[in-house]
Amino acid sequence: MNLYTAESVAPGDASVERIDVKAVHSPGEKRQPLYEKRKKIFPKRAEGRFRRFKWLVMLLTLGIYYLTPWIRWDRGPFAPDQAVLVDLAGRRFYFFFIEIWPQEFIFVAGLLVMAGFGLFLLTSAVGRAWCGYACPQTVWVDLFLAVERFIEGDRNARMKLDSGPWTLNKIVKRVVKHAIWIVIAVATGGAWIFYFADAPSLAFDFVTGQAAFVAYSTVAILTATTYLLGGLMREQVCIYMCPWPRIQGAMLDEHSLVVTYNDWRGEPRSRHAKKAAAAGQVVGDCVDCNACVAVCPMGIDIRDGQQMACITCALCIDACDGVMDKIGKERGLIAYATLDEYDTNMALATAGGTSAIDPTRTRKPDGGFVEGVRHFNWKILLRPRTLLYMGVWMAVGIGLVVALMSRDRLEINVLHDRNPQFVMESDGSIRNGYTVRLLNMIPEPRTIMLSLDGVPDATMKIIGVSDVPGREFAIEAAPDKAMALKVYVTLPRDQAKTETSFHFIAEDRSSHERNSYSANFFVPGGKR
Amino acid sequence: MADKHIDEISGVETTGHEWDGIRELNNPMPRWWVWTFYATIVWALGYTILYPAWPLVNDATRGVLGYSSRGELATEMASAKAAQGAILERIAAATPEEIIANPELNQFATAGGAAAFRVNCTPCHGTGAAGGEGYPNLNDDDWLWGGSVDAIYQTVAHGIRDAVDPDTRIGEMTAFVDVIEPDEIRQAAAYVVSLTGTPRDPSLVEPGKQVFMDNCASCHGENAEGNRDLGAPDLADAIWLKAEGEDGIIEQIRAPKHGVMPAWSARLGDVTVKQLAVYVHSLGGGE
Numbered sequence A: 001m002n003l004y005t006a007e008s009v010a011p012g013d014a015s016v017e018r019i020d021v022k023a024v025h026s027p028g029e030k031r032q033p034l035y036e037k038r039k040k041i042f043p044k045r046a047e048g049r050f051r052r053f054k055w056l057v058m059l060l061t062l063g064i065y066y067l068t069p070w071i072r073w074d075r076g077p078f079a080p081d082q083a084v085l086v087d088l089a090g091r092r093f094y095f096f097f098i099e100i101w102p103q104e105f106i107f108v109a110g111l112l113v114m115a116g117f118g119l120f121l122l123t124s125a126v127g128r129a130w131c132g133y134a135c136p137q138t139v140w141v142d143l144f145l146a147v148e149r150f151i152e153g154d155r156n157a158r159m160k161l162d163s164g165p166w167t168l169n170k171i172v173k174r175v176v177k178h179a180i181w182i183v184i185a186v187a188t189g190g191a192w193i194f195y196f197a198d199a200p201s202l203a204f205d206f207v208t209g210q211a212a213f214v215a216y217s218t219v220a221i222l223t224a225t226t227y228l229l230g231g232l233m234r235e236q237v238c239i240y241m242c243p244w245p246r247i248q249g250a251m252l253d254e255h256s257l258v259v260t261y262n263d264w265r266g267e268p269r270s271r272h273a274k275k276a277a278a279a280g281q282v283v284g285d286c287v288d289c290n291a292c293v294a295v296c297p298m299g300i301d302i303r304d305g306q307q308m309a310c311i312t313c314a315l316c317i318d319a320c321d322g323v324m325d326k327i328g329k330e331r332g333l334i335a336y337a338t339l340d341e342y343d344t345n346m347a348l349a350t351a352g353g354t355s356a357i358d359p360t361r362t363r364k365p366d367g368g369f370v371e372g373v374r375h376f377n378w379k380i381l382l383r384p385r386t387l388l389y390m391g392v393w394m395a396v397g398i399g400l401v402v403a404l405m406s407r408d409r410l411e412i413n414v415l416h417d418r419n420p421q422f423v424m425e426s427d428g429s430i431r432n433g434y435t436v437r438l439l440n441m442i443p444e445p446r447t448i449m450l451s452l453d454g455v456p457d458a459t460m461k462i463i464g465v466s467d468v469p470g471r472e473f474a475i476e477a478a479p480d481k482a483m484a485l486k487v488y489v490t491l492p493r494d495q496a497k498t499e500t501s502f503h504f505i506a507e508d509r510s511s512h513e514r515n516s517y518s519a520n521f522f523v524p525g526g527k528r
Numbered sequence B: 001m002a003d004k005h006i007d008e009i010s011g012v013e014t015t016g017h018e019w020d021g022i023r024e025l026n027n028p029m030p031r032w033w034v035w036t037f038y039a040t041i042v043w044a045l046g047y048t049i050l051y052p053a054w055p056l057v058n059d060a061t062r063g064v065l066g067y068s069s070r071g072e073l074a075t076e077m078a079s080a081k082a083a084q085g086a087i088l089e090r091i092a093a094a095t096p097e098e099i100i101a102n103p104e105l106n107q108f109a110t111a112g113g114a115a116a117f118r119v120n121c122t123p124c125h126g127t128g129a130a131g132g133e134g135y136p137n138l139n140d141d142d143w144l145w146g147g148s149v150d151a152i153y154q155t156v157a158h159g160i161r162d163a164v165d166p167d168t169r170i171g172e173m174t175a176f177v178d179v180i181e182p183d184e185i186r187q188a189a190a191y192v193v194s195l196t197g198t199p200r201d202p203s204l205v206e207p208g209k210q211v212f213m214d215n216c217a218s219c220h221g222e223n224a225e226g227n228r229d230l231g232a233p234d235l236a237d238a239i240w241l242k243a244e245g246e247d248g249i250i251e252q253i254r255a256p257k258h259g260v261m262p263a264w265s266a267r268l269g270d271v272t273v274k275q276l277a278v279y280v281h282s283l284g285g286g287e
Helices: A049-070 A106-126 A129-134 A136-152 A155-163 A168-196 A199-207 A213-233 A235-241 A244-251 A273-278 A291-295 A315-326 A339-349 A384-406 B031-050 B069-093 B096-101 B103-120 B149-158 B182-195 B202-215 B245-254 B270-281
Strands: A084-087 A092-095 A098-100 A258-261 A334-337 A410-416 A430-440 A446-453 A459-462 A466-470 A472-477 A481-491 A500-508 A513-521 B014-019 B022-025
Touching: A049 A084, A049 A129, A049 A136, A049 A168, A049 A199, A049 A315, A084 A168, A098 A106, A106 A129, A106 A244, A106 A384, A129 A136, A129 A244, A136 A155, A136 A168, A136 A213, A136 A235, A168 A199, A168 A213, A199 A213, A213 A235, A258 A339, A291 A315, A315 A334, A334 A339, A410 A500, A410 A513, A430 A446, A430 A472, A430 A500, A430 A513, A446 A481, A459 A472, A466 A472, A472 A481, B069 B103, B069 B270, B096 B103, B096 B149, B096 B270, B103 B270, B149 B270, B182 B202, B182 B245
Parallel strands: none
Antiparallel strands: A084 A092, A092 A098, A258 A334, A410 A430, A430 A481, A446 A472, A446 A500, A459 A466, A459 A481, A500 A513, B014 B022
């Protein structure tokens, strides 16, 4: 079935239809009015390597997003069994075998640093791969487009439906499409809240109307944003709202792979290539079929060159490769290429810029490319810049792993009483008060020995633990909890002459974990 | 508008207004902005009907929802009180010792007592309960009227030398200036000072001991260990409330100063007094 307006098909190129499409966003165009209405884009279905890769990435990312909260992970009776859980009320973050307390948020910060450098690395190596494949906006727009295409048909059918009158058929299709979109949007917002509470019980509470208001409002907000951004605003989010297209300029260099129209072999484009060639004119490989424009979800023409609106989703590569296959030319008229390669090839085609593009300069008489034409070489992925990014990325990663392995699971911190700083007892001895916080950071109860190190004549009393003075006490610590103890340390009168510093020691004899905290003992007349 | 005028230079439509040949370009606000603006107007209309909004001469419109920030505060206070009600009832029913024995009540009472202490007790005893000259330090283990939580509860509830409360703690020290000779006062003072381990002139201390036994031991005890029933302080310990040094002791023997503490149960109620007792008992000197 011919879905496209086929016009002036070149003889011999009968299989290639020319699509009547114009880029919505074109850098060459005269400045658009600021308040112009959005021109609708009807991306055509693409087929090929990159499309398949994108389906895979979509499956993977959406799968991770929707399913992660439902993974169970046994942590024993004293901690939740959800593999990934942000417990805001309990102030804990669980990630499989890792549990993070608020003061350990540095690990999350480290992950963000890694994400940042990962993005730099990816962008400097393969351009805006994030934008094109993994960005949630791209993935969800892709999903919404797939639904739209399923309900309303491909490009021409959708255009026809859109411009047509409101028939019953149109109403039904629109209602069904928006209903599915909203279902996806609700599922998206719904999945989000499961990261913050026990997923099965929250799901039950949610559908039975017992969940907290914040759960419903979060789902409502994320449903609205998903529906609006993914279904209605689409490419406008990338072009007008997102800062990343602007930042990418600093990330790309002449060795970064970007989706490139190789005009050194494509120009001059001709819709009547064979006729023109027969007439002795120079013709490039581009048959001007507009397939690349028709599939573009951003509504651009890649042949205008690299531009901010291009998210490098590579669907135009798929479209063009299909056409090249049909007309028996090499693939790669539109391809991932670096600016460096492109410049070399362009210099070849224009004889160093002295003439217009003549693609025959890049061809041997038998049709193959001449030696001087540069093609993709994986070695450009390894250059100082990418190696530096990779090095920093791995250094941060290794640092995080080392920090994670060596972090304390038993911590102590001590706060000296400020008012009064010391108290004289009736026998003249001096007493100092402290608030000792013991942090048992594992989800198991354990016995922690709290003792004094230094000030050999001092004794301590712990309120609620023992009234008998001593130098070491066993504290029963609840699983995964911080406990505050009121501790009084007393020094005999004749020992309490000068301000002394000592340590509180917290020790788990069974696991040999030990931590200490320095404290000061104040005396009357001492410096404060 | 039949006669739309388009500005030649910018290609933008004008409003049709002209002043001395200058025309105004018509760049309308973005539609989303305009609609947001309209939405705020609709919102404002609804708001002024539902909530207090328009000022009148003596008052303002009340709004059909009957909202007021005072009312909201009252509701929140009531719900906070209701939330505390159950535990406060348990505190009311428990003795101070029972409160301390129960970790949940103890924690609540200590926190509540700390709050009540800051409001009612700090003017004399200080924010850290460390006292000052004439006002006892509540952190130490030296107690005039007893350091058990029951004794503290009794003291806080009924006060010391309170003018009204019949159950108040009462203990008066005689002004010895009219009873014994000045020399004897000096001797007794030297003896009291010597009790804390400070060497004094034996010629004063020896007769001072006799003076002490004759006049002071009945209240302060033969070993000067004090008597908590009478509020008579321990004179052999390191802590001095009213007098420090021999001159101060002489002055206190001649014409004693007596501290006064009001009875708090009538003012604060029994539950708060219990919490205060638990808090003071927790400060480190509690027995």
